[in-house]
Amino acid sequence: MDNSADIYDANLCRHLKKAATVQPFDLAVAVQKYIKGSYQYQELNFAELETKSNKIAYALTEYGIKAGMKSVLMVTPSIEFFTLTFALFKAGIIPIIVDPGMGLKNLKQCFAEAQPDAFIGITKAHAARRLLGWGKKSIKLYVNVDSPIEAPSFRTAKSLLTGAVNLSSLLECYSPFEDTKPEFPINWLRADDMCSILFTSGSTGTPKGVVYSHRMFEAQIDALKNDYKIESGERDLATFPLFSLFGPALGMASIVPDMDASKPITANPTHLFAAINQYQCSNVFANPALMDKLGQAGEARQQKLPSVKRVISAGAPVSIEVIKRFSQMLNTEARVINSYGATESLPVSMFASDELIMTSSLTDSGAGICVGRPVSGVTVSIISITEDNIKTWSDGLALPANQIGEIVVSGQMVNQSYYRRENATLHSKVFDPTTKAMRHRMGDLGYFDDDGKLWMCGRKAHRVDSVIKRYYSIPCERIFNTHPSVRRSALVSVKINNTITPLVCIELEQSLACSHASVLYSELITLAEKFETTSGITDFLIHPDFPMDVRHNAKIFREKLSVWAQKKIG
Structure with missing residues (x-):
């Protein structure tokens, strides 16, 4: 950690503000809809995204959702998802982002733990909230994300159904004052202040609220620039909502295909191919299952994606067979990059497909999966397997190469605690007296080889001690x-x-x-x-x-x- 504990100069929105000044008319967001046999696209440039998020920030704060409050954000990937998220960050309101795919029981538990002050969501989300009692002990302010082009009577009915004020009504209420208001002043925070709570999916255990700071987001942006070589002006096929937010922060357009982001495996490959070709996407983000589905579809129809120069896969290890099949659609110089990490620290390491393919025989012989080398700014260590808490880090805990143990990571993009989960924090975090920051125990097992590459051997909880x-x-x-x-x-x-x-x-x-x-x-x-x-x-x-x-x-x-x-x- 640095000595900036009392300096208020951190906010992810500074990148959007810069892009709106330097490249105002460049595309920032495009959202695909497949309607009656044809594709329609909603678009925003950087200047429009900046202006719309300013207006929403004013509307939300004047409605009563103030800096420091926590708000659930349950909105499908859409123009509103981007404008709302940046509005919340600008206003210093803490968005609580959950994965709808985690199940209704887990969702209720997440909201009970997070104790949100407000709930911003689509009509379907509000209906579920009322029916299942999500956050009823803490939530006092409700905003329904509706369409401003809907008939007034329909919008009124939605408001009655959800028990929430419609976002369009808020914007209309405050629109007479737009011309007299200056640009919304960014709410600057300290680098390590909480700016968002992201709940883990629960796919490897009980969902936990991961406290994010702007320092973490900034470190992730740096990794995408420096290690993944993403440049301003690129266009990204965004199949994962959280990653799509990095687009505008990088000066890159986020192209959102018509798909259920909570269930990527159900996506229609035709829609995704159409979006890539429509906007000549240079970057594609897809988890291994979606990569496999797209690769099979591409192989069947001899699809080519000449504009794509980089494919980033994360969420689970991607197999050599999937990479080879998907790569048939790409130019020979395009890279498929397998990223290793977790919600608590992402990315940790990366491995390009050409190198990964060379390790396939070792993987098939039981060596584990090679996940490459740590990205810039991340330190990875291996410690002995134990279920005990480790309070303080010392370099003597680190195992030598070729010994399997638990993977421990440190760096700017490593989160420092779980939200209101003291026991989980104690079990997963190790205080480093040298950096005055927490190292994170990944809960994964692995080892370093003699060449300094990291190999993954599965979850600690999944080992069998016979x-x-x-x-x-x-x-x-x-x-x-x-x-x-x-x-x-x-x-x-x-x-x-x-x-x-x-x-x-x-x-x-x-x-x-x-x-x-x-x-x-x-x-x-x-x-x-x-x-x-x-x-x-x-x-x-x-x-x-x-x-x-x-x-x-x-x-x-x-x-x-x-x-x-x-x-x-x-």
């Missing part, structure tokens, strides 16, 4: 995934004769039946004995359809599989 040896999820599973009948596998822990035993659940390739399970199991046992990583694994079960996380469709709910497997074996 009486014989310790097994790691990703190294084991990647070996079994090489069998031609296996679509994917999952290492779980079960008890057999009261002894913790590794068992591997198998999901078959879709074209195969499980009529010869005993033959498959025998072949998998033989395969397991070829590698030290998997030797000793003799128990397998075929599962018809793995439970997966909604957003990434790549994170397997091993906890559910473990319960299922235990019941199956009695």
Whole structure:
């Protein structure tokens, strides 16, 4: 940490303000809608985004949502999502951003923990809020994000349904004063002040509120500029709402395709290809499952994406096969970049596809997945596996190369605490007396090789400590995934004769039946004995359809599989 604790000069909106001055008429946001067989696009340039977010900031503050208050923001990727988010940042209002795909029960818990003062959302979100009682103990101000072109009677009905004032009505109420008001004054914060709460998806555990500061956002912007080489004037196909916000901050246009951002796997590839071609996107952000879907569609129709020079994948490890298939659509100089990180620290490391492909044989032999080298400004260490809290960091905790342990990261983009989750903070954060900042325990296991590259071996919670040896999820599973009948596998822990035993659940390739399970199991046992990583694994079960996380469709709910497997074996 630096000595700027009492300097109020931080706000992400400074980048938008700069872009609105330097490149006012350049495209900032475009939102695609597929209506009656044709594509329609709503657009804003940087000057318009700056002006509209100023107006909304005035309207919200005059309505009573003031600096320092917390507001839920549940708006689908749209023009309003961008204008509202930047308005909240400008006004110093703390947006609470959740993933709708986490489930209704988790959403209610998140709002209860965050204790928001306001709720800004679309009509559907407000209806759910009223029906399920989200945040009813703390929320006092409600804003419904409606369309200003709707008939007054329809807008009135929406207001009655949601119990909220319509955003269009707020803007109309304060519009007579627009000409007399100066540009909205940015609410400057200290670099480490809380400026947003982002809840983790819950795909690897209970959702937790990650406290974001402007220092974190600034560090992420620096990484995108310096490590990913994103430049002003580029255009990005934005399939993930949070990443799309970095577009305007980078002077890059965010092109939002017509898709359900909470369920990317359901996206229509035709819509995404059309958006890329319409705006000649140079950057594409897609998780591995979406990359796979686009790659398969591209291969089937011989699709080419000549404008794309960079594809960024995050959320889960992307396979070599998916990269190779997707790359068929790209020019030879285009890069596919696999990013490793988490909501608490993103990015941590990155690895380009050409290098990743060279590690595939090691991955298939149980070495884990190589996630590259740390990005600029991030320090990564490996510590011994323990469930104990670690209060204070010392360099003696770090393990040497080629020893598997828990991944610990430090740097400007590492968050310092969870919101109102003291136990989670104590378990995941380690105070570094040298930097006076927290290091973050990723909850992932991995190691450094002799060349300084980081390898990932799966979640700490997913290891299996048997009486014989310790097994790691990703190294084991990647070996079994090489069998031609296996679509994917999952290492779980079960008890057999009261002894913790590794068992591997198998999901078959879709074209195969499980009529010869005993033959498959025998072949998998033989395969397991070829590698030290998997030797000793003799128990397998075929599962018809793995439970997966909604957003990434790549994170397997091993906890559910473990319960299922235990019941199956009695």
